[in-house]
Amino acid sequence: MKDDFENQNEGLRSGKLAKRRKTNLVLNSLIAIVLLLIIFVSVNIFFGDVESKGTNEDTAAESKTEESSKENAGSNPSEDTEAKEDSTEAEEETDSENKEEEDSEPVVTEGGSSPDVKKTIENPDWEPVGTSQSGEHVAVYDQNAVDWQEMIKAISYATGIDSNNMTVWFLGNNGGPNSAAGTISEKGGSVKYRVAIEWVDGKGWKPVKVEELK
Known part of the structure; x- marks a missing residue:
């Protein structure tokens, strides 16, 4: 148990x-x-x-x-300033160019120095065309002379007609030793122009006025 x-x-x-x-x-x-x-x-x-x-x-x-x-x-203040200056200069140049374009606009009037003139064109911005001559100037109305070629150059400058595409009807004295006038037309054209030019010492012939003839 x-x-x-x-x-x-x-x-x-x-x-x-x-x-x-x-x-x-x-x-x-x-x-x-x-x-x-x-x-x-x-x-x-x-x-x-x-x-x-x-x-x-x-x-x-x-x-x-x-x-x-x-x-x-x-x-960047420096870059911003330069950008503004460049922009201002560009605007000034544009304004100057526009002003020059406005100044170079020719003044056109009806009629002229004689009854056969249709209209007269004058441009205050016309400049002498330059010269290769030196010493005392004497106008020479000979087609082979340097002075003649420079007178044709001034007439071409005033009218915009190339000298190689120009017919010269007359070129001679215009009332003074340093004043000349030429009557020309474009080859094959019917419109004639009478151009008054004057001599500027050391600078050559300068256009004075262009008369479109009837």
């Missing part, structure tokens, strides 16, 4: 130990799972912060680059 009691006690102890081992195993497993979850969450949080920080830094860098570009593009 005593042996049966002892055997029964040993069985109870063995059962309790087995149950305790099972409980400990379950608890240890749960603890391991909890630890793994904690590690997993921590890793995700850490790498999430790193990625977020990297993105924020990239965004900040891009923003800074854009601001720097805007500053470089829009705030």
Whole structure:
């Protein structure tokens, strides 16, 4: 009987130990799972912060680059000043050219010095055509003379008719030693022009007026 009691006690102890081992195993497993979850969450949080920080830094860098570009593009006083000066100079040159064009417009009036004149053309911007002659000037009405060729050059300048395409009907004195007049027309043309020119010392013949004849 005593042996049966002892055997029964040993069985109870063995059962309790087995149950305790099972409980400990379950608890240890749960603890391991909890630890793994904690590690997993921590890793995700850490790498999430790193990625977020990297993105924020990239965004900040891009923003800074854009601001720097805007500053470089829009705030260079020296370049702006030079650009304004260039623009002002260009405008002044354009105005000057326009003024010159306006000044060079010929003045046209009806009639002229004689009844056979249809209209008279004068241009205050006409200049002497230059000369290769030196010393005291004497007008020479000879087709082979340098002076004659320079007179034709002045007439061509005033009328716009090329000397090679010009018929000279008359070229002679116009009332003074340094004053001449020529009547010409374009080859094959019916319109005749009488051109008055005068000599400017050292500068050559200068057109005075062009009369279109009837």
